Amino acid sequence: MTDDSIQILLKLKALSEVDSKIAIDNAKIKKLKEELSDKSVTLKKLEDVYKAKAIEHNERKTRYQREEKFLRDERHKLIERRKSLASLNNYKVQQAAEREIEASSKQIGAQEETLIAMLEEIDVLAAETKKLEDGFTTKSAEINEFKTKAEAEITELSSEDEGLTKKREELLSKVDPKSLESYKRIQVRYPANPVVALSGTTCTGCFLDLGPQAIVMISRGDAIVSCRGCTRFLYLEPKEEGSTEEATS
Numbered sequence: 001m002t003d004d005s006i007q008i009l010l011k012l013k014a015l016s017e018v019d020s021k022i023a024i025d026n027a028k029i030k031k032l033k034e035e036l037s038d039k040s041v042t043l044k045k046l047e048d049v050y051k052a053k054a055i056e057h058n059e060r061k062t063r064y065q066r067e068e069k070f071l072r073d074e075r076h077k078l079i080e081r082r083k084s085l086a087s088l089n090n091y092k093v094q095q096a097a098e099r100e101i102e103a104s105s106k107q108i109g110a111q112e113e114t115l116i117a118m119l120e121e122i123d124v125l126a127a128e129t130k131k132l133e134d135g136f137t138t139k140s141a142e143i144n145e146f147k148t149k150a151e152a153e154i155t156e157l158s159s160e161d162e163g164l165t166k167k168r169e170e171l172l173s174k175v176d177p178k179s180l181e182s183y184k185r186i187q188v189r190y191p192a193n194p195v196v197a198l199s200g201t202t203c204t205g206c207f208l209d210l211g212p213q214a215i216v217m218i219s220r221g222d223a224i225v226s227c228r229g230c231t232r233f234l235y236l237e238p239k240e241e242g243s244t245e246e247a248t249s
């Protein structure tokens with residue numbers, strides 16, 4: 001019986017270590033997945049901004065080309081109208097036509113200025129688009145590198161978890177249901193350390209001084225001893241002098 005209790009306690013201690021490793025691994029996996037998701041959201045935003053700017057740039061260019069062509073046609077028409085002036089034999093009509101041509105010419109001049117301003121805007125848009133594209137490309141490479149690393153790490157952690165789960169099942173099969181039930185109950189309250197050492201006469205879980213009797217009870221090993229403060233299972237901290245270890249062997 002004595003040996004049994006000690007063995008079960010050791011198994012539960014091992015189980016708590018496996019459980020916390022699994023919990024740590026899962027937390028790491030969760031964090032990596034969250035980071036990956038955050039980064040892809042960031043990248044998508046950068047891509048959207050860059051693409052919207054590229055569309056704006058292209059639209060402005062198309063508009064410029066359209067207006068530039070329109071203006072070219074207008075200029076051409078003006079030249080034709082000037083040529084046809086000579087063929088007008090009525091002086092008054094000729095004068096009116098000249099005034100009209102003059103007005104159109106001024107209008108075209110104003111539109112040309114608008115076009116020049118538009119070209120400047122297009123240059124600014126091109127520079128902005130390039131800057132956004134470069135930013136996106138750099139971030140994309142950075143995130144892809146992170147993704148490769150994170151995915152490898154997730155795979156590694158997952159396979160480690162598989163091994164730990166097997167070990168866990170093995171340990172579970174060696175612990176009696178009653179002890180296991182108590183262990184699980186304690187684990188709900190203290191997932192990180194359901195089994196703790198007694199250091200001197202103090203529980204290292206809740207730091208309650210349990211008095212010398214606790215040492216005696218654990219050493220005797222008739223049953224698994226729980227801390228009366230926190231209910232965690234207690235084991236004796238191995239001492240360099242080996243006095244307690246000798247007592248249990």
Ligand SMILES: [Zn+2]
Nearest residue numbers: 203206227230
């Ligand atoms: Zn305690």
